[in-house]
Amino acid sequence: MKRYLAARLSFCLVTLLMSTFAFSQKTTIIWWEHSNPPHNNYSKELVADWNAKNPNTPAQYEFFAMTPYFKKLTAALSTRSAADMFTLIDTLMPSYTTKNALAPIRPEWLGYKSLDDMKAHYVPGALDGYIYQGKLYAVPVVASVFSLYINAKHFREAGLDPEKDYPRTWEDIGRIGKKLVKMKGNKMDREAFDFAMHSSTWTMWYFNALIRQYGGEILDASGKKCTANSNAGVSAMKARAMFVLDYKISDPTVSVGTNALPADDLPKERISMFITHAGSVAQFGPEVMKDMKVVPFPQVNPQKPVTPIYGFAIAVNPQIPEAKQKLVHDLIKHVTKDPKGWYEKTSYPYPSKNFLELPGIGEARKTRYLDVFMTDITNGRFIQRSPQILEINGAIHRAMERVVLGGENPKKSLDQACKEINAALAR
Amino acid sequence: MGRKPGSPKEKAAVAGRFARLWQWTAWPSSLSHRNRLCLAGVFFVVPALIHLVVFKFYPLLEAFRLSFYRYDLMSPPTFAGLANYKSLWENPLFHQSFWVSVKYMFGVSIAEWFLALGLALLLNRAMAGRSLIRLAYFFPIAMSQIVVAMVWKFMYHPHGLVNIILEFFGVDRINWLSTEETALPSLIAIGIWRGIPLFGVIYLAGLQAIPKDYYEAAMIDGAGVFQRFIHITIPLLLPTILFVMVISLLSAVKVFLNPLVMTEGGPNGTTRVLPYFIYETGFAYFRMGEAAAASVVLFVLVFGLTLILLRLLRRGDVQ
Numbered sequence: 039m040k041r042y043l044a045a046r047l048s049f050c051l052v053t054l055l056m057s058t059f060a061f062s063q064k065t066t067i068i069w070w071e072h073s074n075p076p077h078n079n080y081s082k083e084l085v086a087d088w089n090a091k092n093p094n095t096p097a098q099y100e101f102f103a104m105t106p107y108f109k110k111l112t113a114a115l116s117t118r119s120a121a122d123m124f125t126l127i128d129t130l131m132p133s134y135t136t137k138n139a140l141a142p143i144r145p146e147w148l149g150y151k152s153l154d155d156m157k158a159h160y161v162p163g164a165l166d167g168y169i170y171q172g173k174l175y176a177v178p179v180v181a182s183v184f185s186l187y188i189n190a191k192h193f194r195e196a197g198l199d200p201e202k203d204y205p206r207t208w209e210d211i212g213r214i215g216k217k218l219v220k221m222k223g224n225k226m227d228r229e230a231f232d233f234a235m236h237s238s239t240w241t242m243w244y245f246n247a248l249i250r251q252y253g254g255e256i257l258d259a260s261g262k263k264c265t266a267n268s269n270a271g272v273s274a275m276k277a278r279a280m281f282v283l284d285y286k287i288s289d290p291t292v293s294v295g296t297n298a299l300p301a302d303d304l305p306k307e308r309i310s311m312f313i314t315h316a317g318s319v320a321q322f323g324p325e326v327m328k329d330m331k332v333v334p335f336p337q338v339n340p341q342k343p344v345t346p347i348y349g350f351a352i353a354v355n356p357q358i359p360e361a362k363q364k365l366v367h368d369l370i371k372h373v374t375k376d377p378k379g380w381y382e383k384t385s386y387p388y389p390s391k392n393f394l395e396l397p398g399i400g401e402a403r404k405t406r407y408l409d410v411f412m413t414d415i416t417n418g419r420f421i422q423r424s425p426q427i428l429e430i431n432g433a434i435h436r437a438m439e440r441v442v443l444g445g446e447n448p449k450k451s452l453d454q455a456c457k458e459i460n461a462a463l464a465r
Numbered sequence: 466m467g468r469k470p471g472s473p474k475e476k477a478a479v480a481g482r483f484a485r486l487w488q489w490t491a492w493p494s495s496l497s498h499r500n501r502l503c504l505a506g507v508f509f510v511v512p513a514l515i516h517l518v519v520f521k522f523y524p525l526l527e528a529f530r531l532s533f534y535r536y537d538l539m540s541p542p543t544f545a546g547l548a549n550y551k552s553l554w555e556n557p558l559f560h561q562s563f564w565v566s567v568k569y570m571f572g573v574s575i576a577e578w579f580l581a582l583g584l585a586l587l588l589n590r591a592m593a594g595r596s597l598i599r600l601a602y603f604f605p606i607a608m609s610q611i612v613v614a615m616v617w618k619f620m621y622h623p624h625g626l627v628n629i630i631l632e633f634f635g636v637d638r639i640n641w642l643s644t645e646e647t648a649l650p651s652l653i654a655i656g657i658w659r660g661i662p663l664f665g666v667i668y669l670a671g672l673q674a675i676p677k678d679y680y681e682a683a684m685i686d687g688a689g690v691f692q693r694f695i696h697i698t699i700p701l702l703l704p705t706i707l708f709v710m711v712i713s714l715l716s717a718v719k720v721f722l723n724p725l726v727m728t729e730g731g732p733n734g735t736t737r738v739l740p741y742f743i744y745e746t747g748f749a750y751f752r753m754g755e756a757a758a759a760s761v762v763l764f765v766l767v768f769g770l771t772l773i774l775l776r777l778l779r780r781g782d783v784q
Contacts, residue, residue: 104753105729116538133751137539235643237729291640292623294732308624418768428749439733443644458558465552465752 044201057202063082065362067097067369070111070121072350074102076320077180080383081373088372095365115139115235126176128167128349129239132425135170141356147367148374167420168351176351177370179380182315183347183414184243184335186302186409191329192218192228192310204333206340208277211311215287218310225393230287231311234300235442238428238435244313245434246421247346248274251338256430257422262463264456266434266451271376275448277338279441290442304330315348316411320385332407335414347418349389387411398402429462525764531757538751549758559759561734562742566718566763568649569738573656573720576711581661581709585668586698599669606662614726617655618642621727641726645735652723652736660716664709671705672698711774718767739763 071081085099100121102110108130114120115134126134134140150156151205153174157165161181168176190200196217205211215230226290234240245266246256254270265271281288292308293300301314305326313335319327335345352373353408354366377388378396385406387393394403402408424430437455440446496504532549536542553559588599605613620626621641628638641651679697688696699706721740724730730737730745737745739759747756 109744112538112751113748134539137537139539149694183684289623291643294640294643352667430665433751435731436733439731444616461556462750 064093065095065365067095067123067366068121068173069097069352069369070107070124071097071099071101072107072125072127073101074104074317074321074384076317077350077384077386080380083383084373088369095368097369103325104229112139115355115357116204120355120357122355122358122362123369124355125179125350126353127435128178128351129172129242129421129427131168131175132423133427134353136425138356140175141354141358141363142175143177143354143370144364144367147364148177150373157321161391161393163391163414164349167349167423176353177374178349178351178389179374180317180350180386181347181415182317182349182386183345183411183418184247184313185314185345185410185414186333186336187304187312187314187318187329188308189304189307189329190331192307200331204331205311205336206334208280208336208338209275211336212281212285212287215281215285215311219287226289226292228307229289229292229303229309231281232288232290232293232303232309233281233313235290235293235439236300238431240300241435241438242421242427242431243346243348245274245278245438247335247344247419248277248338250344250419250443251342252277253335255422257424257463261422261424264430264459264463266437267452267456271452272448275438275441275452279437279448282442283445294443296398301413317384317386319406320383332410334410335417343417345414347415347420349420381408387415389431392405424463426459426462426465430459433458433462466476478605512769528757528760528764531754532761534754534757536753538747538753542754545754549754551756553758553762558734558737559742562737562739562759563762565649565735565737566739569653569656569720569730570714570717572650572653573660573717574710576653576657577660577664577713578706578709581664582668582706584661584665585672588665589672590667602665603662605659605667610659610722610727613655613659614723617723618727621651643732645732648728648732648736652720655723656717657721660713664713667712668702668705670701675701707774707777710777711771714770714774715767718763718770728780739766 042375067091069081069085071078081101082099085097089096101107108127111120111124111126111352112133126140145151145153145156148156150159153165153169153172156174160178164178164181165174167176168174184204188200188204193200193203198214198217203214211231213282218228218230219226220228233244242256249256249271252270252273254265254268255276256266256271258265282290292303299321301312301318301321304312304314304318305310319332322330337343354363354369354370358366363454377393378398379388380386380388381399381402382392387408393399394408399408403412422429433455436458437451440454441448508523531542533544533546534542535545584602588595588602592598622628623638623640623643627641632638635655639647642648675698679701680693683693683697719740721744724736724738724741726745728736730741740763743756743759743763746759768782
């Protein structure tokens with residue numbers, strides 16, 4: 039028997055070590071997001087809170103610059119190396135849902151009776167952009183909108199009253215902009231107004247709203263044919279370019295150069311009016327916001343308003359086991375439990391139904407332009423849905439560059455864009 | 466706890482086993498000295514060979530295979546024959562990217578060949594603070610590429626340092642990265658600035674390898690500076706020159722990060738080089754098969770260029 043003693047002792051030791059390892063092993067949840075400093079800081083706070091309460095299932099939070107992030111996410115999903123949960127922009131939903139790249143969200147795991155019950159807890163339509171074939175694929179944390187930020191100090195210096203004289207229409211911007219623009223010789227020293235020029239997604243947000251204000255759409259109802267070169271599209275492109283070509287109150291080259299944070303020209307006083315999202319209030323900070331005023335998104339016809347809205351939502355990796363998916367739902371529940379917290383830290387309105395009635399929100403409605411953003415959200419429409427949205431964005435962006443930077447005829451440029459879009463849709 | 470061999474027969478069996486084991490471990494000694502050297506060489510090369518096969522040849526072959534498939538990164542690939550190549554051929558953006566790459570490649574490389582040689586000639590002369598200058602001009606290559614791209618982006622901003630300097634000298638502001646005429650030349654300038662130090666060092670090494678005796682003999686014969694440069698420096702530096710040509714062209718055709726960070730291929734695609742087109746087609750538009758086909762085209766371009774230049778290089782060696 040002695041000769042087996044060593045073997046038996048070794049076996050017991052190995053078993054003991056393995057079971058200790060197994061019991062002490064933690065299940066880590068990895069969460070990826072795009073870069074947005076106030077948003078990322080709040081997410082980190084939420085993760086720290088979760089980790090303190092759930093030491094055996096800690097969350098690991100990572101964030102990346104927006105444009106490469108979504109490409110990284112696609113590559114990671116294809117190589118089965120993506121995070122367990124990740125934040126997505128609404129425009130990419132069709133690209134992912136049509137390829138089964140997202141796990142369906144289980145409302146019952148989030149504490150709701152059903153999807154209808156969950157919908158009832160959100161602003162009407164807030165979940166619609168994340169539903170595909172009757173299933174929810176992401177839980178929104180941000181409902182954002184574009185509004186017009188004006189530098190009230192510049193307005194006063196130009197003899198304008200920012201409370202009364204702010205622009206309501208695109209033509210107003212051109213007219214008021216003439217008083218705000220500052221020239222140094224033949225060069226523009228301070229722009230009166232400009233659109234962000236740095237990214238095709240931003241171009242699409244603006245252009246999709248503009249074409250709708252003129253009564254058109256970028257794609258037809260079937261989503262299979264480009265209609266951006268319609269009369270409405272040409273009018274929209276002319277409006278997009280008129281501040282550079284006609285009113286001469288914009289120098290688009292400045293915005294092209296100011297990348298990463300496109301609204302950065304506003305706090306640096308290189309520009310007096312700029313259209314940016316609700317989150318810019320937090321990004322600028324209270325000191326900069328003292329000189330700013332936020333007013334509704336300009337319209338072609340203020341009686342028929344259309345604004346561009348978008349959202350970010352948390353999705354679950356379908357490649358992880360169901361038990362871990364349930365755990366991820368617990369983390370989502372934790373992350374989305376405090377709409378007021380989201381708003382206070384990020385300045386993005388939260389799309390929950392009772393959001394405006396939450397204690398303390400009333401003050402923000404007066405001081406942080408929440409009412410303006412909520413009005414614009416009410417008039418808002420998401421970008422037209424297509425699995426080829428990034429190619430469509432690219433084609434519209436190039437068309438805009440040809441017109442705004444190169445002075446090309448809008449119709450000719452949009453014809454070229456439609457040719458590219460139709461080719462992409464046909465592939 | 467094993468039993469010890471007792472009988473002489475058992476002892477002999479154990480000894481036999483040991484002898485066979487010894488023979489097995491020492492088998493290379495039965496090889497000739499030449500074969501043993503070969504074997505040692507193979508063992509030294511194996512790690513590099515594994516690296517080449519796993520990280521270079523396999524992805525290359527896989528990309529080639531994928532170029533015949535339709536693959537959106539998430540659904541299983543389906544065979545598409547030559548459809549991806551046809552689609553590329555019909556895609557005006559691919560043609561534009563191809564020519565942007567060609568312009569960038571020659572724009573950067575040709576300037577590098579001459580400017581780096583000029584710099585090396587300058588630094589090869591005896592002058593005060595030569596070591597310090599050599600160290601200083603090597604800085605650009607020691608900097609992280611992403612940092613370089615970001616810094617240049619700020620410098621090229623309409624209100625950035627480059628325009629501030631120009632305005633100081635009374636030159637009008639130039640919109641470096643936002644007009645079709647200036648965006649690519651602006652990126653080319655960065656490529657040249659970053660490439661010169663590396664190629665300058667290579668040239669410098671080549672210059673220092675030329676024996677001084679040749680110059681002394683030529684000077685005794687009355688040859689001037691220009692004649693010495695044409696008849697001694699250039700012929701003896703030819704292999705280095707051709708090496709620099711190959712490496713600079715290859716590194717320029719693969720440029721990716723600067724267009725990505727600084728212009729995202731714009732304005733109107735005028736800085737969308739082929740590697741950026743491949744990245745965008747694959748990872749933004751989910752058309753990995755088409756991206757792989759474009760990679761094959763890029764590979765053919767690079768491979769063809771390398772073959773031509775290597776042939777030239779070999780001729781240079783012979784001369």
